[in-house]
Amino acid sequence: xxxxxxxxxxxxxxxxxxxxxxxxxxxxxxxxxxxxxxxxxxxxxxxxxxxxxxxxxxxxxxxxxxxxxxxxxxxxxxxxxxxxxxxxxxxxxxxxxxxxxxxxxxxxxxxxxxxxxxxxxxxxxxxxxxxxxxxxxxxxxxxxxxxxxxxxxxxxxxxxxxxxxxxxxxxxxxxxxxxxxxxxxxxxxxxxxxxxxxxxxxxxxxxxxxxxxxxxxxxxxxxxxxxxxxxxxxxxxxxxxxxxxxxxxxxxxxxxxxxxxxxxxxxxxxxxxxxxxxxxxxxxxxxxxxxxxxxxxxxxxxxxxxxxxxxxxxxxxxxxxxxxxxxxxxxxxxxxxxxxxxxxxxxxxxxxxxxxxxxxxxxxxxxxxxxxxxxxxxxxxxxxxxxxxxxxxxxxxxxxxxxxxxxxxxxxxxxxxxxxxxxxxxxxxxxxxxxxxxxxxxxxxxxxxxxxxxxxxxxxxxxxxxxxxxxxxxxxxxxxxxxxxxxxxxxxxxxxxxxxxxxxxxxxxxxxxxxxxxxxxxxxxxxxxxx
Amino acid sequence: xxxxxxxxxxxxxxxxxxxxxxxxxxxxxxxxxxxxxxxxxxxxxxxxxxxxxxxxxxxxxxxxxxxxxxxxxxxxxxxxxxxxxxxxxxxxxxxxxxxxxxxxxxxxxxxxxxxxxxxxxxxxxxxxxxxxxxxxxxxxxxxxxxxxxxxxxxxxxxxxxxxxxxxxxxxxxxxxxxxxxxxxxxxxxx
Numbered sequence: 001x002x003x004x005x006x007x008x009x010x011x012x013x014x015x016x017x018x019x020x021x022x023x024x025x026x027x028x029x030x031x032x033x034x035x036x037x038x039x040x041x042x043x044x045x046x047x048x049x050x051x052x053x054x055x056x057x058x059x060x061x062x063x064x065x066x067x068x069x070x071x072x073x074x075x076x077x078x079x080x081x082x083x084x085x086x087x088x089x090x091x092x093x094x095x096x097x098x099x100x101x102x103x104x105x106x107x108x109x110x111x112x113x114x115x116x117x118x119x120x121x122x123x124x125x126x127x128x129x130x131x132x133x134x135x136x137x138x139x140x141x142x143x144x145x146x147x148x149x150x151x152x153x154x155x156x157x158x159x160x161x162x163x164x165x166x167x168x169x170x171x172x173x174x175x176x177x178x179x180x181x182x183x184x185x186x187x188x189x190x191x192x193x194x195x196x197x198x199x200x201x202x203x204x205x206x207x208x209x210x211x212x213x214x215x216x217x218x219x220x221x222x223x224x225x226x227x228x229x230x231x232x233x234x235x236x237x238x239x240x241x242x243x244x245x246x247x248x249x250x251x252x253x254x255x256x257x258x259x260x261x262x263x264x265x266x267x268x269x270x271x272x273x274x275x276x277x278x279x280x281x282x283x284x285x286x287x288x289x290x291x292x293x294x295x296x297x298x299x300x301x302x303x304x305x306x307x308x309x310x311x312x313x314x315x316x317x318x319x320x321x322x323x324x325x326x327x328x329x330x331x332x333x334x335x336x337x338x339x340x341x342x343x344x345x346x347x348x349x350x351x352x353x354x355x356x357x358x359x360x361x362x363x364x365x366x367x368x369x370x371x372x373x374x375x376x377x378x379x380x381x382x383x384x385x386x387x388x389x390x391x392x393x394x395x396x397x398x399x400x401x402x403x404x405x406x407x408x409x410x411x412x413x414x415x416x417x418x419x420x421x422x423x424x425x426x427x428x429x430x431x432x433x434x435x436x437x438x439x440x441x442x443x444x445x446x447x448x449x450x451x452x453x454x455x456x457x458x459x460x461x462x463x464x465x466x467x468x469x470x471x472x473x474x475x476x477x478x479x480x481x482x483x484x485x486x487x488x489x490x491x492x493x494x495x496x497x498x499x500x501x502x503x504x505x506x507x508x509x510x511x512x513x514x515x516x517x518x519x520x521x522x523x524x525x526x527x528x529x530x531x
Numbered sequence: 532x533x534x535x536x537x538x539x540x541x542x543x544x545x546x547x548x549x550x551x552x553x554x555x556x557x558x559x560x561x562x563x564x565x566x567x568x569x570x571x572x573x574x575x576x577x578x579x580x581x582x583x584x585x586x587x588x589x590x591x592x593x594x595x596x597x598x599x600x601x602x603x604x605x606x607x608x609x610x611x612x613x614x615x616x617x618x619x620x621x622x623x624x625x626x627x628x629x630x631x632x633x634x635x636x637x638x639x640x641x642x643x644x645x646x647x648x649x650x651x652x653x654x655x656x657x658x659x660x661x662x663x664x665x666x667x668x669x670x671x672x673x674x675x676x677x678x679x680x681x682x683x684x685x686x687x688x689x690x691x692x693x694x695x696x697x698x699x700x701x702x703x704x705x706x707x708x709x710x711x712x713x714x715x716x717x718x719x720x721x
Contacts, residue, residue, distance in 0.1 A: 157677065217684060233702075395685075400680065409583055409586075479564050
């Protein structure tokens with residue numbers, strides 16, 4: 001008997017890290033690694049479920065910067081070069097490891113995987129966005145929109161034009177990528193500020209997500225706790241993240257990815273092998289990850305055992321069964337206390353599956369296949385749920401995020417609080433600039449104004465503050481923030497003085513290829529601030 | 532490596548979110564931190580942001596000469612005035628005076644930002660930056676009001692059940708649905 005639903009939400013996002021000015025950057029590698037280890041495996045999973053008639057329902061956000069990079073000709077060309085480099089390295093590894101059977105078995109695994117990756121890339125003709133679109137139109141995938149550059153919306157409280165434009169531009173990017181209006185929206189970092197939901201409603205968004213306490217601390221107590229959505233005052237259904245199912249995957253102590261049989265992330269041949277051997281494949285000229293790793297986590301030791309792919313795969317499917325078993329018990333218990341089927345919402349960063357947790361795609365495969373077998377739990381998307389249960393409790397979710405401590409501290413603390421003075425000043429100036437642009441302004445002025453908006457959007461990415469807080473790659477995040485604000489200020493000055501440098505403007509447009517259709521008049525609309 | 536693994540895995544306290552952005556990066560060849568940004572924009576502004584139910588962040592800029600101008604107009608010797616940041620609640624509440632009730636007050640001489648505590652979770656607060664001379668406070672800048680997260684369950688237990696369409700229809704007809712304490716009309720007290 002069906003007792004309830006499991007809604008798996010994957011949030012796929014990377015900041016815009018396109019660097020045409022350099023042949024190789026570590027930041028572009030974030031994209032290439034995520035394509036190889038997460039995005040293509042996700043497509044391969046859906047292909048497998050379709051082939052086997054598995055009734056899957058998966059909700060996936062693909063953020064606008066990620067969509068822009070996946071559609072970018074230069075990055076796609078460079079990704080193919082990246083794959084060719086990996087093919088050479090793996091071929092060398094097959095020879096180098098031939099006298100070590102256990103290591104060789106792992107090298108063979110990489111060779112087989114890489115071959116399938118190349119086949120998939122070529123089959124999709126290097127265009128993954130249409131592939132995801134196919135599975136939304138013909139399969140069980142529901143794709144979410146998200147904010148333009150993953151701006152952290154609650155901290156834009158005093159410049160409502162910025163938050164509204166992040167939402168509006170994000171939805172427009174979705175329409176252009178997927179040929180339909182978005183129904184669901186992923187709030188960056190699950191950052192929720194009451195009142196900003198009105199701009200989601202303006203875009204026709206029917207639902208979004210918050211962390212658990214966003215629901216539990218709502219303006220009136222949620223009758224069903226986390227296991228049914230609330231309807232916000234603007235008319236957006238808000239689903240709450242289930243802590244129990246999240247913990248099983250995320251938790252350092254209790255989460256599956258820390259199992260000793262799984263692949264050890266931090267033992268990469270980019271660091272382990274002699275420099276002379278590995279150097280030709282490290283295009284940055286310094287040691288870095290290659291994605292080829294031969295060890296398993298093993299335990300709390302530096303003495304790592306060799307990875308066993310078969311044993312790890314078996315463990316992933318075992319963990320998937322355990323995950324579904326626990327959801328069955330959880331949902332049975334919830335069902336006994338509710339007069340409607342509960343929905344358990346389990347959101348994760350998509351890049352966890354495959355990139356960080358190597359066996360994550362196998363786990364997902366197991367979860368979907370096991371869910372198809374059990375009569376107790378069905379996979380579902382929020383749209384499916386709302387179609388079946390349109391009447392829900394009306395209450396305003398609480399200000400919240402899924403960051404450390406549940407509010408805004410990750411993006412507002414000693415390492416990154418200096419950015420807000422600049423971001424707020426630039427926001428004010430952009431609104432004034434757009435409003436003061438004469439109707440008869442020439443194309444150059446309009447392009448410069450649109451580029452100013454693009455620079456500010458890029459400076460607003462929540463990733464920079466996040467990186468400054470977490471302490472790795474900090475100079476890069478600082479540089480990106482400073483450069484985009486600096487460029488914005490220069491463009492603002494140029495437009496106000498009616499003295500645009502066309503060559504520099506063009507160089508900036510070529511460097512920042514996202515939203516080529518952007519019209520800064522989106523900032524013109526007058527809005528009462530949320531406060 | 533295990534300790535590194537678990538350390539990285541637990542950076543955010545419990546989670547491994549966005550771990551791809553925390554991976555070991557370029558140990559060498561770090562890019563420069565980028566161009567210098569203006570130390571001043573020549574404006575008068577006080578920005579107040581809520582960080583969590585108990586903490587706020589204030590950052591400000593005073594244009595050159597504003598402080599001296601106010602002191603000169605008041606006939607107050609510059610050395611007797613201290614730049615002071617106030618956190619207040621109850622702005623616009625008729626039970627209080629025009630500025631509300633002081634929740635916290637700090638001498639912020641020489642600073643351009645400050646973290647503030649002491650406000651009640653779920654309340655709406657604002658800040659003032661001014662000059663304090665003895666017990667006299669001369670306001671220079673005021674922030675917009677900011678709602679703090681509630682940080683606990685609501686005391687309201689009445690549940691109203693609606694569809695999205697019903698909420699939208701009510702909104703269209705000007706009948707406001709249950710509104711959060713976070714929603715308030717904009718007062719603009721720059």
